[in-house]
Amino acid sequence: MDRVNAxxxxxxxxxxxMGATLWAGWMFWRGVAGRLGPEPVEVLEHAYGDxxxxxLVLGLAVTPLRRFVGLNLxxxxxxxxxxxxxxVLAHLAVWAVLDVQSLDRVWADIVKRPYVTVGMAAxxxxxxxxxxxxxxxxxxxxxAWRQLHKLVYPAAILAALHFLWLVKxxxxxxxxxxxxxxxxxxxxxxxxxxVAADSPAPAKDSIQSWG
Amino acid sequence: xxxxxxxxxxxxDVTPEGLWLNRRHILAGLGAAGLAGLPAAxxxxxxxxxxxxxxxxxxxxxxxxxxxxxxxxxxxxxxxxGWQVTVDGLVxxxxxxxxxxLIGGLETEERLYRFRCVExxxxxxxxxxxxxxDLLDRVGVQEGAxxxxxxxxxxxxxxxxxxxGVLDFPYVEGLRLDEAMHPLxxxxxGIYGRDIPNQNGAPMRLVVPWKYGFxxxxxxxxxxxxxxxxxxxxxxxxxxxxxxxxxxxxxxxHPRWSQATERRIGGGLFAQRQETLMFNGYPxxxxxxxxxxxxxxx
Numbered sequence: 387m388d389r390v391n392a393x394x395x396x397x398x399x400x401x402x403x404m405g406a407t408l409w410a411g412w413m414f415w416r417g418v419a420g421r422l423g424p425e426p427v428e429v430l431e432h433a434y435g436d437x438x439x440x441x442l443v444l445g446l447a448v449t450p451l452r453r454f455v456g457l458n459l460x461x462x463x464x465x466x467x468x469x470x471x472x473x474v475l476a477h478l479a480v481w482a483v484l485d486v487q488s489l490d491r492v493w494a495d496i497v498k499r500p501y502v503t504v505g506m507a508a509x510x511x512x513x514x515x516x517x518x519x520x521x522x523x524x525x526x527x528x529x530a531w532r533q534l535h536k537l538v539y540p541a542a543i544l545a546a547l548h549f550l551w552l553v554k555x556x557x558x559x560x561x562x563x564x565x566x567x568x569x570x571x572x573x574x575x576x577x578x579x580x581v582a583a584d585s586p587a588p589a590k591d592s593i594q595s596w597g
Numbered sequence: 598x599x600x601x602x603x604x605x606x607x608x609x610d611v612t613p614e615g616l617w618l619n620r621r622h623i624l625a626g627l628g629a630a631g632l633a634g635l636p637a638a639x640x641x642x643x644x645x646x647x648x649x650x651x652x653x654x655x656x657x658x659x660x661x662x663x664x665x666x667x668x669x670x671x672x673x674x675x676x677x678x679g680w681q682v683t684v685d686g687l688v689x690x691x692x693x694x695x696x697x698x699l700i701g702g703l704e705t706e707e708r709l710y711r712f713r714c715v716e717x718x719x720x721x722x723x724x725x726x727x728x729x730x731d732l733l734d735r736v737g738v739q740e741g742a743x744x745x746x747x748x749x750x751x752x753x754x755x756x757x758x759x760x761x762g763v764l765d766f767p768y769v770e771g772l773r774l775d776e777a778m779h780p781l782x783x784x785x786x787g788i789y790g791r792d793i794p795n796q797n798g799a800p801m802r803l804v805v806p807w808k809y810g811f812x813x814x815x816x817x818x819x820x821x822x823x824x825x826x827x828x829x830x831x832x833x834x835x836x837x838x839x840x841x842x843x844x845x846x847x848x849x850x851h852p853r854w855s856q857a858t859e860r861r862i863g864g865g866l867f868a869q870r871q872e873t874l875m876f877n878g879y880p881x882x883x884x885x886x887x888x889x890x891x892x893x894x895x
Contacts, residue, residue: 417866418866420865422866423654423655423665423666424647424650424651424654424655424665424862424863425655425665425718425860425862426865426866427860427866427868428665428718430866484866484867485860486870487869487870491855491858494855495854495855498850498855499853499854500853501853551853552853553663554663554716554834555659555663555763555764555834556761556762556763556764556834557663557763558761
């Protein structure tokens with residue numbers, strides 16, 4: 387695992403931004419060129435949303451992977467998080483502009499359709515996280531930054547519910563994503579150091595592993 | 598006796614596959630010329646059938662998987678040769694028939710129909726088939742029958758969706774007898790003059806153009822004439838979302854999405870949504886529901 391970690395240290399996190407942007411652009415171009423099948427809007431909307439969910443889960447897996455497997459993806463965590471948000475934004479844009487096509491209907495859907503409401507709530511929770519994902523905000527907010535970024539936990543649950551609520555019939559995939567997210571969150575319950583309220587703050591190392 | 602219903606569009610409007618794109622240009626030219634002298638004037642707007650590829654590669658057939666491209670990838674494994682259909686219930690001639698024997702000699706014709714899915718997308722399909730009424734006349738509907746129930750084949754070995762239990766299979770559907778006897782209601786055995794592909798419901802499927810697509814049950818193996826309203830699959834799965842009637846109705850939303858507009862398949866990434874028409878643009882069926890509150894009987 388050390389060798390894997392050493393190799394990973396040589397990979398620049400910028401590759402994640404670049405890869406995601408190129409992929410998203412390529413998918414859009416395929417849609418424009420008529421290469422996404424009979425219903426390109428649905429394919430594009432689902433492709434962006436699907437990758438966003440997967441990256442969200444990957445982001446939540448960074449800390450447990452380091453703790454339980456010894457795999458260190460910490461250097462990529464910010465890139466994973468920001469890329470997740472970028473894809474959520476792309477998913478939302480395709481839905482609003484290409485699919486629903488009118489502000490009236492967008493608003494009506496947010497208010498009336500529970501799976502849209504839940505998806506929008508997840509987006510709203512992720513918004514401040516994206517805006518404070520720069521180093522300046524991390525320094526400036528100090529310990530509050532860590533608290534703020536725990537919003538990703540409810541956002542992830544809402545994102546999985548958004549998926550689960552939109553499918554028809556009994557479908558396994560959204561259930562498995564929800565279970566994965568809940569399992570990843572459960573690892574954090576056990577990771578909280580059991581210290582009395584009046585004891586000194588835990589060592590810096592253990593704070594970092596809360597992530 | 599077929600041809601009780603007069604199509605807006607004739608055989609000439611069904612474009613041979615391949616000429617489809619050219620026809621678009623011709624139509625565009627006619628449009629520029631003011632549409633004067635078009636042989637068959639459309640109802641609201643001229644219907645242009647979707648391409649063979651659209652119709653046969655974007656399907657809901659949950660027995661073969663929930664993805665829109667699952668049916669085209671998986672349905673080929675279904676063997677439709679030697680297909681048999683059981684006709685039972687309140688009929689004069691019950692029995693299990695070879696399909697060819699059951700429907701042989703019935704007059705088939707081309708029907709260019711709008712097809713509106715409950716998921717708010719739509720197509721226009723040039724079906725080949727015969728009126729269900731003709732088949733029901735042949736088997737002899739007995740006094741007391743008020744509904745027709747249909748059942749789709751269940752072949753787990755070739756149907757991954759059945760193995761995963763996406764719905765309570767076999768898929769079942771039903772119509773009130775007057776709906777089933779309506780001249781718009783057909784059994785389709787072809788598209789674009791070719792045999793209907795497996796993913797579209799080979800060898801024989803129902804087509805009820807004023808109802809959401811899931812009512813038009815595919816790959817039928819049983820037809821039963823019954824007295825009471827039969828159970829229907831989506832209604833069993835979620836009664837709040839899917840009613841027995843499931844008439845296309847822009848004023849009654851699905852609980853999870855609006856039904857006021859639809860996306861016409863084949864328009865590309867930037868296609869505008871279209872207004873959904875009451876009864877999917879077939880107002881001649883309105884009489885079937887006179888006096889019924891369609892928000893209650895959705």
